[in-house]
Amino acid sequence: MNRGAPVAAKFYARPTEEVARGLLGRILVSDIGGRRRQTAGRIVEVEAYLGPHDPACHAYNRRRTARTEPLYGPPGTAYVYFTYGMHWCLNAVTETLDFPAAVLIRALEPIGGADTMRRRRGTEPLCAGPARLCQAMGITGAVNGVSLQRGRLRIVEGPAPRKSEIVVGPRIGITQAADWPLRFYLKGSPWVSRQG
DNA sequence: ACGCAGATTTTCT
């Protein structure tokens, strides 16, 4: 495992649940705002959004609009959407070109640039929650649709957790398919958005 | 520790 190297495009071109589990332990790096303001965090919590047949997915029933367009792009693309009038959330697009599925990044363990994160956030916690981590890392619609393999926003190799450390539960904050067990997080991590 | 309401705007009905 080549630590610090970008996660290969091939990694994302797999079933979304596998990608979700596989992203745990890997590192999200942001150079948004300049390299001297680099921020980085280890992914500790994710959710899978399975595509056209997942009622909670933005592309349910193959809905294709300006907003959902990046979901139909190549695997390894960033899908950044705006919600509740003030929040950005980051996904990694999965599967194949034209299949609209993705993994929502929900929480990070900060491992670099915590000072920058604190300045952007203004309060704790820094990266426990999908909108919090976007604010901490400077992620907005400006990076919607970019590749996560290179450039200002990327996911690189990191220490993989053991399978026994991964907890599965229902996704948070949705009303459709609310009982589908598609949330994955690291057992006992103090950095997740919530336990249970 | 927990629960609730308000913020704020895009997106689709």
Next chain:
DNA sequence: GAAAATCTGCGTT
């Protein structure tokens, strides 16, 4: 016009 893959601050237990 309503809902939304959320967060915060303030209230009460």
